[in-house]
Amino acid sequence: MKIGLVLSGGGARGAFHIGVLQALEEVNIKPDIISGTSVGAIIGCLYSAGVSPATMLETLLKTKWYDFFSIKYPKNGISDLKYVHEMLEQFIPINDFSSLRIPLYITATNLNSGKLEIFNSGEIYRRVVASCAVPLVFRPVEMNESFYLDGGILLNLPVQPIREICDQIISVNLMPIGVSSNDKLDGYFNLISRVLELSVDNHTTAQKKLTDILIETVEIAKYSRFDLKPTQELYDLGYATAKLALN
Numbered sequence: 001m002k003i004g005l006v007l008s009g010g011g012a013r014g015a016f017h018i019g020v021l022q023a024l025e026e027v028n029i030k031p032d033i034i035s036g037t038s039v040g041a042i043i044g045c046l047y048s049a050g051v052s053p054a055t056m057l058e059t060l061l062k063t064k065w066y067d068f069f070s071i072k073y074p075k076n077g078i079s080d081l082k083y084v085h086e087m088l089e090q091f092i093p094i095n096d097f098s099s100l101r102i103p104l105y106i107t108a109t110n111l112n113s114g115k116l117e118i119f120n121s122g123e124i125y126r127r128v129v130a131s132c133a134v135p136l137v138f139r140p141v142e143m144n145e146s147f148y149l150d151g152g153i154l155l156n157l158p159v160q161p162i163r164e165i166c167d168q169i170i171s172v173n174l175m176p177i178g179v180s181s182n183d184k185l186d187g188y189f190n191l192i193s194r195v196l197e198l199s200v201d202n203h204t205t206a207q208k209k210l211t212d213i214l215i216e217t218v219e220i221a222k223y224s225r226f227d228l229k230p231t232q233e234l235y236d237l238g239y240a241t242a243k244l245a246l247n
Contacts, residue, residue: 004166005031006159006211008204009038009152010174011134011225012234015060017043019238020172020215022053027246033103033166035158037151039174041106041131042084045124048102049092059087060231080139081129088125097121105161106131107151111140116154118161137226157207171208172238173216175225177201215245 005024007017017040024030036044046056063083089095097104097120105120108130119127130141130148140147151158157173208214219237223230 001167002032002165003029004033004035004159004162004169005044006157006162006169006171006207007034007036007040007044008157008171008173008175009040009132009150010220011039012228012231013174013220013223013225014039014043015057015231015234016174016220016238016241017172018053018056018060019235019240020242021047021056022235023239023242023246024170025053029170029246031102031170033105033162035105035107035162036131037107037156037158038132038134040158040172041128041151042088044104044106045088045100045128046091048100048104050101051091057231057235060228063228081133081141084129084132085125088128092124095123095125097124100124105158107155107158107161108133108141108148109151109153110146110148112146116151117148118158155203155207157204157211159207159210163210168212169210170213170215171211172242173204173208173214174220175201175204176216176218176221213245215242217241 010016021043034044034048036042043056047053092099103120105118106127108117108119108127110117126141126143130143131151133139133141133149135149135153140149142148156175157171159169159171163169217237220234223234
């Protein structure tokens, strides 16, 4: 039986994915294919390359939110994602999908065509960076004479790209919709986070219907997509949520 693992976007909530991966390993569930968007593309790429959940968690615990920013005049985004590019180079020395141990599919939004693009071959680094380039925060990535932003704009839970080639799909959703208090809407990044959550909900609902096992919890809604301080808490929540869903 071919098992597909789908990892959604969700910014700093990505530690939840790492906890899920640890739980899957403990019950000997090994994905044959991974599909990811945004931070799900980063985590999926690292795991496909053989990086362990423990190593990913250790790296993330050492990472600060400002590491992602090389702030310049915001012509089309506050910062680039140089840090992500360098991290991928560190863990994945060969910049090609063919070097990965597990087949990987990632999504990005082509701003020129207005369409979703799915990548599973060719160079890795820029495609992953494009997949997690959150609009208004990070600058678009130029590839093949087009500009790309976060794949989550058009498909945040990318089940469809691998549905027909998998017998079973396990999906991890970092962006369930919950009620947001006024204090959670205060500030630039909090406001962007909420707008993105609401904008992706419709297509995420459709993707959930294509999923065999869904791992998500509304408890994650209390965590900002732009705050790395609760990394350990999010890892623990992902681990516990996966254990519950798999029982």
